[in-house]
Amino acid sequence: MPFPLFIALRYLRTKRKGLFTMITTVIGVTGVSIGVAALLTTLSVMNGFQADIQKKIVGAQAHVTVYAHMNPAREKKLREAIGAEAEIVATSPFALGQAIVTFGERSTGIVLKGMDPRQEFTVNDLSKSLTAGDWAALRPEIPEGGGKPVPGIVLGEELAKNLGAWIGDTVVLISPQSLSTPMGMIPAMKKFRVAGTLHTGYYEYDSAAAYAELEPTAAFLDTPGGLSGLQARLSDLERSDAVAASLQDRLGWDYRVRSFTELNRTLFAALKLEKAVMFIILALIILVASFNIASNLVLMGNEKLRDIGLLKAMGATPGQIRRIFLWVGSLIGGFGVFLGVLLGLVLCWIIERYPIVELPADIYYLSRVPVSIEAHDVFWVVVCGLALAVLATLYPAYKTAKVDPIEAIHYG
Template sequence: MAAFEWFVSLRYLRAKRKQKFISLITIISILGVAVGVLALIVVLSVYTGFTEGLRDQIIGVNAHALVQRFGTAITDTEAVTAAIEAVPGVEATTPYMYGQALISSATQSTGVVLRGIDAASAMRVLSIGEKMVAGQLTDLDKPAEVPAIVLGRDMARQIQVGVGDRVRLISPNGPLSPMGVLPKIRTCVVVGLFETGMFEYDSTMGYINLDTARSLTDLRRGVHGIEVRVRDIDQADRTAAAIQQALGHGYAVRDWMQLNRNLFAALKLEKIGIFIALDLIILVAALNIISALIMMVMEKNRDIAILKSMGATTRAIMRIFFYQGMVIGLAGTVLGVAGGLGLCGLLKRYKIIELPSNVYPMSTMPIKVVPLDVTVIAVSAILITLFATLYPSWKASRVRPAEALSYE
């Protein structure tokens, strides 16, 4: 029986001369589904690529997880580092210090966020060493008469300095005197410049070694915290929980998801909104399918009556028109998936669309095709189109042979 229903439904899809208008609506319905699926795949792939590119930029400057002690510095750095590195999933650690100061050159001055690091271990945890456009990050630890500093390229332009120039750091964390708090002042030489592609970092941040950082703060020993690199960034929350359990109470362990929770939650919500908005294109195509099938039912009233008179059941008639809608939906979905993946491949390979580097953290349109997203898009398109066939199929099954043939 199924072969008979398939034969009739495919026969109906091949329109005769007087049914060209119905055939045109069918083609429009297939193209509507295809365009909706294609748009969803391309837009979500671009959005996923942008999100992951932004994530990589943020994680590159910051660690995967951050360990701090409540209310005080970590003084037993070696013991805490050993306990962290013993946790499964941890690849490397590096101590850090944090502070703010005023940086001034011979002509300009501005605020700077200072990060005191151990350059040797920081190279294993952070990717800032790969972002250097002048000098090397390890130059911070080289012995010299004047302490070294590495600045973001935008900050260096702002205060008009380059590699080899001297800058002055003025920290408010000085001793208290009868005249008030005396600022701490250190002269440093610029040994390198970095560029992450994110203006917020390149225009505000500077790196110094731990000894220089201590000379600008009240902290004589220990560090403010320990940065951690994990093996799997998608499992950073689980690794952070394991570190928290290993260190016990008194420590706060936060992974990159917690540190940037608001940003990535907003991006995830926008992705869902885009998916729903573009799904409306498929919904419009589904309405075209409904109209095409209803007109076909009206055109085929006499044929349906004859089929019923010859013994076709109500369910068989329903399946005939259901199969028609299913063929339209599957054809549109397959065309859309093929077109979407093909277009994503072209954009990714040839990098046709370039982005302004001073606005976005990447230079070309990012593309990241996620198989799960493609599967969800294809399944949702098929389900929408199948749902659209239910009413026309039910309408066809309700045709009464006596009424349909009474005017013949």
């Protein structure tokens, strides 16, 4: 065992003379423990929210989406490129555009997506999101009074509530694409029959998304080639960025290839920034708590002044004296970090298992706080806690090492 570590352990095991010194040690360990526990719990809760948001987004989006103005040659090239990617397990064509939906006196802007339900459900989990109605009802039906077949449309649950529309109601969609008539240019309009409502758990989709069959949607939006692109599902979601980059290289810049993380870059960047800010703020709490360890070392240095003088007189170098007190501070801080990690893991387990904190589901789309403990977060919390504890011990360690041995023995 190294000499500085041996002496440090002896100092920690020795009964302390001053009650105040003992109190500062307890306060230092407790402060570091609480700071580490708060940091670990906060990061785990934020991980849980991010994982929940990602799950909901992936439930409504494909892992990789390719956008292009289609024609037979481009579609052939696209399908060949997708076929060359072994990690792509399913694809689905789509038509996408913006429109205005009106029902009665209410109207709002929407994102209209045309798709083939059988293929669509192989690239996302929309089939599980339907809360009312039937996807089969998207097929055009002739109204009871006769006339042209009216295609079905599935609305996001919040969108349907805002419009006041329900299954069987007829809504009118207005496209930004204009039609040329003898009376001049007029916007394209088409009737759709509400076939169902869906709840993805992600408000941006539930309040502004609508789904219909591919052909009537492409015709209504006047989509070139009848397609806006293709979506793909991968065998490994974590590979979405790499596969998107590979497809972009194969296809060239006539095509826009986006992974689900790129399509939601702003959201994930905001979550990442928020997590970083919380880490810094809570790390400062650990730093403040570490100053109690520093004050404890100053008091210990005064208490052990005679011992330090004797050690120096026996040949101990200033570097060894410094390392003694660095070891003392590190061991105290390390014990606090250990207790903090243990406390944080217990808190995360309690939050996940028991509904201590209940959230209003109509606002957060969650009834309980999600928790996800990541190994790399635990690692960085431990590293941060230990680093701050050691940082706080540097000044008292260097100050103590400068003591003159004769004065220390005489006045200690």
